[in-house]
Amino acid sequence: MQLIIFGPPGVGKGTLSDMLSAKYKVPHISTGDIFRNEIKSGNSELIQYVEKGLLVPDLVVNKVVEKGLKQESCKNGFILDGYPRTIDQAEFLENVLWKLKKKVDIVLNLVASEEEIVGRLAARRNCGKCGALYNLVTIKPKKKDACDKCGNSLVQRKDDEPDTVKKRVQVYNQETAPLVDHYKKKKMLAEIDASKKPKEVFNAAVRIVERCIPKQQ
Ligand code: ADP
Secondary structure, three states: OEEEEEOOOOOOHHHHHHHHHHHHOOOEEEHHHHHHHHHHOOOHHHHHHHOOOOOOOHHHHHHHHHHHHOOHHHOOOEEEEOOOOOHHHHHHHHHHHHHOOOOOOEEEEEEOOHHHHHHHHHHEEEEOOOOOEEEOOOEOOOOOOEOOOOOOEEEOOHHHOHHHHHHHHHHHHHHHOHHHHHHHHOOOEEEEEOOOOHHHHHHHHHHHHHHHOOOOO
16 A cells, blocks of 8 residues: 655644554655654754755655665555655656556545644644654643653644744645646545544545555555
């Protein structure tokens, strides 16, 4: 199973990808998570992009994704979250998968209003240690400011501050939204109403996935 989870910042790509990854036992590859981890381990080159809401250059992202897709763990599939984000990345991905004799089964396009996503980003928190995702309104932790899974403190991402959110939405509209037409033309796109609760979004995604993925997988 090869999936792309697509949509604007804050629409719920990470949450849905985690749920699908648990159900279908294929790795969740989030370029955003990879870059944040790189920054944590000292790669300061990336800060100028990630913390300002700008795109990391295609060359850098493409290399990271190619390496990820070649891992043994992706043998039975993968869920790409946050990639591709430009036409150049989409074309690069096609090429890498062609070499690996694979192809994307479906691109799930998560759709919600700008008002909804900006509100969600303000309430988004994640565990500073294990990365588990929360939302102070919709996916509340059991204990205030602590991770349900490992008990560590919850933090807000630097790029979820209001000015950076504005920039990210602008970058999405300019650079990433054109991919909707790109995948529509290829008849690879399926739309999901992401204004619903995570479980409902998940159920809608599973219905689409089960329809389009050959049974033997
Ligand atoms: P979101 O989708 O919520 O904006 P992500 O966690 O996917 O957040 O990405 C965070 C940041 O990481 C982006 O704003 C960008 O700087 C960088 N990034 C992630 N994926 C890509 C990509 N495919 N191309 C370029 N930059 C990326």
